[in-house]
Amino acid sequence: MEVSGEFTASLTSSSSTDEVFNVYFKGLVCGETVSIRICDTSYRCLYELRISSLFDAGDLVELQALMEALNVAVNLGLKRVAIFCRSNLVYQYLKGKRQPTSNKVTTLVDQVNLIRSKFVYQALFHMKRNYMKFVYRLIAKWTNSDSYFTIIEQCTICFEYIHNDQIYTVHKCLHRYCFSCMRQHVEAKLLQGKLPECPHEKCESKIGIDSCKKFLNPELYDIMRLRVKEASILPKDRVYCPFSKCSAFMSKTEVIAHTPSSSSTAAGDTGMRRCVECNRLFCINCKVPWHDDMTCSGYMKSYVFQSSNDAKLKSLATKERWRECINCKNLVELTSGCYHIECRCGYQFCYTCGAEWLDKKQTCGCRLWDEHNIIYA
Ligand SMILES: [Zn+2]
Ligand SMILES: [Zn+2]
Ligand SMILES: [Zn+2]
Ligand SMILES: [Zn+2]
Ligand SMILES: [Zn+2]
Ligand SMILES: [Zn+2]
Ligand SMILES: [Zn+2]
Known part of the structure; x- marks a missing residue:
């Protein structure tokens, strides 16, 4: 593993070379992590590292922890x-007082002893559990307010060693990942x-939007705000501005409140609404820019002619495996082999014939699945 040059420099300038450093380590089998601490003689922690363990047996995990710790000390x-x-x-294995029964353990003991031989001075102590608790309490006291202190942690997705200010903790479950994997x-x-949700397998902890500011760029943060808003509004109350440059997302209540009620064609009587973002008028029934001098049924009739102009786009849509959502006119891409499509507006329909899905059930007789439509990544 690598240790940053900056850190090494600050360490050597603040400590004399003949100082003895204390190396503590423990392997926690249940948490699948190995924790390492290196302290000076006054229990000030110079270095802490938590990484995932490679083994599931107690003595193997302990030996892995020690090996990592000694490698860190060398580095x-x-x-x-x-x-x-x-x-x-x-302790007895390392002292040679006892012979390990498994080959794996023997190999690790040999590796640890090899690293030990690289130090000018090294001493091995066995620590009673109670004394260890006392030491860890002393270390904890120092670590609270110590600028001398650094924590490096291994991200369990990318396995990179990451400084802990670049690690994100999921609030509910406390699963931890590096910013770049989270992004x-x-x-x-x-x-x-x-x-x-939390990236951990089968973990369903929600990820709070505020905490994502740390690792999301402004564009993604805005998309997340939109998704949060979408999730808070029932599919049937979701409205999207039909002007393609705008596409603003609103709730029915919001858009009614934003539409002038004094105008001759007041909201409620007609489908006319004003977009809360771009302030342009559109028809909530026809999902198109407002049709001034036409009723909705009148517009629908003329739409049949107009739609031939859209034919080009639609044939492209067909070729590129896109379908127009009947409900919101948004184009939805078929991303898997399943013919059941769910649009961002909540409308679910059959990819083949466009028939609506009700209560998660198909209402048409089309095939549900086509092998030719499966996209192999
Ligand atoms: Zn990562
Ligand atoms: Zn989780
Ligand atoms: Zn708009
Ligand atoms: Zn209309
Ligand atoms: Zn839709
Ligand atoms: Zn499906
Ligand atoms: Zn169908």
Whole structure:
């Protein structure tokens, strides 16, 4: 693993080379993590690292933790270390007082002893559990207000070692991932029209929008705001501005409140509404820019002629596997082999014939699935 040059520099300038550093380590099998701490003699923590463990047996995890800890100490340029071992068994293996029964353990013990031999001075101590608790309490006291202190953590998605100010914690479940993995995860969900949940498998913790500011760019943050708003409004109350440059999303209540009621064609009597974003008038029934001197049924009749002009776009849409949503006129892409399409407005329909799906059930007799439509990534 790499240790940043900046950190190494600050360490060597603030400590004399003949100082002995204390190395603590523990493997937590249940949390699947290994934790390492390196402190100076007054228990000030120089370095903490948490990484995922490779093993599931207690002594193997302990040995992995120790090996990582010693590698960190070597990389930090430390010459003298005191190693504090919690497990009596591991202590005895390292001292050669006891022979491991498994080959894996033997290999790890040999590797650890090889690294130990690289130090100018090293001493190995077995620590009783109670004393360890005392030490960790001292360390915790220092770490609260210590600028000397750094935490490096391994992201469980990309396996990079990341400084903890670039790590995001999901509020509810406390799962932790690096900013860059979170950004990719949230972006993918938002572009699918969904609100993101915790990336951890089967974890359904919601991700709060405010906390995403840390890692989302302003464009994605705006999309997330839109998704949050969409989720708060029932599909039947969702309205989208039909002007393609605008496409603003509003609730029915919002758009009614924004439409002037004093005009001769007042909202309520007709389908005329005013977009809350671009202030242009549109028809909420026909989902088109406002048809001034026509009723909705009159407009619908003329639409039959008008739609031949749209034929070009529509044939392109067909070719490119897009379908127009009957409800909101939005173009929806068929992204998998399933013919059941759900639009951003909540309207669900059959890809083949356009028939509406009701209560998650198909109302037409079309095939549901076509192998030729499956896109292989
Ligand atoms: Zn990551
Ligand atoms: Zn989670
Ligand atoms: Zn608009
Ligand atoms: Zn209309
Ligand atoms: Zn729609
Ligand atoms: Zn489906
Ligand atoms: Zn159908």
